[in-house]
Amino acid sequence: MVELVPTLLRQELARLAEDDLRLDGRGRWEGREVTLETDCLYNAEGSAKVVMGGTIVYAGVKFELRTPWPDRPAQGSLMCGAELRPVAHRKYEPGPPSPQSIELGRVVDRGIRESGCIDMESLCIVPGEKVWGVMIDIHVLSDGGNIFDACGLAAIAALRTAVVPAKRFDVGEDYTLKVNGTPIMSSFTRVGGRYIYDPSEEEELGGDERIHITLGDEGHLHSLQKGLRGVFTPAEFAEIFEVAHLRCSELRELVANQEGN
Amino acid sequence: MGGYGDVQLLRDDGLRLDGRKIDEMRPVAIEAGVLPAADGSAMVTHGLNVAVAAVYGPMEAHPRKIQRQDRAVIDVRYNMAPFSTSDRIRPGYNRRSREISKVTAEALESVVLVERYPRSKIRVEIEILAAEAGTRCVGITAAAVALADAGIPMRDLIVGVASGKVEDTVVLDLDKAEDNYGQADLPVGILPNTGEIAFLQMDGDLSPDEFNLAMEYNFKAAAEIHEIMVDALKRRYEGGEN
Numbered sequence: 001m002v003e004l005v006p007t008l009l010r011q012e013l014a015r016l017a018e019d020d021l022r023l024d025g026r027g028r029w030e031g032r033e034v035t036l037e038t039d040c041l042y043n044a045e046g047s048a049k050v051v052m053g054g055t056i057v058y059a060g061v062k063f064e065l066r067t068p069w070p071d072r073p074a075q076g077s078l079m080c081g082a083e084l085r086p087v088a089h090r091k092y093e094p095g096p097p098s099p100q101s102i103e104l105g106r107v108v109d110r111g112i113r114e115s116g117c118i119d120m121e122s123l124c125i126v127p128g129e130k131v132w133g134v135m136i137d138i139h140v141l142s143d144g145g146n147i148f149d150a151c152g153l154a155a156i157a158a159l160r161t162a163v164v165p166a167k168r169f170d171v172g173e174d175y176t177l178k179v180n181g182t183p184i185m186s187s188f189t190r191v192g193g194r195y196i197y198d199p200s201e202e203e204e205l206g207g208d209e210r211i212h213i214t215l216g217d218e219g220h221l222h223s224l225q226k227g228l229r230g231v232f233t234p235a236e237f238a239e240i241f242e243v244a245h246l247r248c249s250e251l252r253e254l255v256a257n258q259e260g261n
Numbered sequence: 262m263g264g265y266g267d268v269q270l271l272r273d274d275g276l277r278l279d280g281r282k283i284d285e286m287r288p289v290a291i292e293a294g295v296l297p298a299a300d301g302s303a304m305v306t307h308g309l310n311v312a313v314a315a316v317y318g319p320m321e322a323h324p325r326k327i328q329r330q331d332r333a334v335i336d337v338r339y340n341m342a343p344f345s346t347s348d349r350i351r352p353g354y355n356r357r358s359r360e361i362s363k364v365t366a367e368a369l370e371s372v373v374l375v376e377r378y379p380r381s382k383i384r385v386e387i388e389i390l391a392a393e394a395g396t397r398c399v400g401i402t403a404a405a406v407a408l409a410d411a412g413i414p415m416r417d418l419i420v421g422v423a424s425g426k427v428e429d430t431v432v433l434d435l436d437k438a439e440d441n442y443g444q445a446d447l448p449v450g451i452l453p454n455t456g457e458i459a460f461l462q463m464d465g466d467l468s469p470d471e472f473n474l475a476m477e478y479n480f481k482a483a484a485e486i487h488e489i490m491v492d493a494l495k496r497r498y499e500g501g502e503n
Contacts, residue, residue, distance in 0.1 A: 041311070041390055042311070043347055043393075044344035058342070060343065062343065062348075064348075087299075090298075097352075135343070137352070139390070141315075144297050
């Protein structure tokens, strides 16, 4: 579908930005309310549902036994994929995975993988012969803006609840997957000339480039991505980086609270 | 039916493995209007099955070759999420989902007043998030509620239900074990007000008498599910939201 970015929307967003306002009344660095539910899908070995404003995302974890890569005989594997299926918005068309959904899946994948929260050697059963392949599939059901953060949150929350189905595969007793850390993504979009946190659908439609930052428990960077047309300055990045620390900590706490229940 | 072997599906007390009576269906819960981005939507939980349906449109039908001059076309995609089954499904269309999408679309075209929207398209997206046998029926029920939620005029709702046969006994609403090891499966889409049938498939082995009994069970279940559908749609528009 051709996206006709409404000029009026852009003008309105720019006008609001002059007074540091947003279309839905939020502060510049204020996120929408987030609800997280885990263990919500029968048949998935780990699962999570995230609702963030009008955005709804599910993630499910599945395991399979596979032979290890020849150059890493004692390591299992982790793969994270996202599907932007036509269910999520009228703008998504059926067909093979779009560049957008591939980018989304890969950015989430990098954040989780590079944080080192999964010890790949712990996924080895018989070196050179049999290892676990862990697959996180993300399903976007409703795109109401900022699906990146919702997908990142759903993926790590699902992974953290995953139970390795060893019994079903005849390789021992089931056990909880060991996950050392909770990498969290924060996303920013330029709207009306300045960056804002957690863009809504309208802000994405009338906005410009976006930046995604994934931080680990210690506040270290694990994945960065700049998407869409536009440029930014180091000073602008420094500002959103500060905010990312705060927002990531809050969402990490949300995951911890959910697990505490 | 995929089943072979000596799996006991009926207990000595005549009940089924999950404790249901032979003409008892799994619990059903329905919520309308669950997806903010869609024009209409519904989530149906049926036993451990979870199906979500979204409706977009009526909208311009393209490519133009799919346009019909006298009516709307309904474009259905039935899809199982990769994590919806015990072994992960590779994302993407397969022969099974294509066939289910086709016959589901034809069933829905039989109840929607498609002649009201010539040359347009109504998109119906059915996503199965968790599968425990009977997903095509749960998908049809979800699609019908989502179409009604989108305000698209219909002659009637359509309810997806199935009966089948295990250990030579006709039972209502097969669960996973019964589907895997049973002898027959008869999924139908019933128009609850007119008593007509818009969707019909069957595989396995049924005598004429068994078929009649299975249909009787299906109609009984359709009436029950219909009440839950209507209730979901009423709840959606009560309380002042939207």
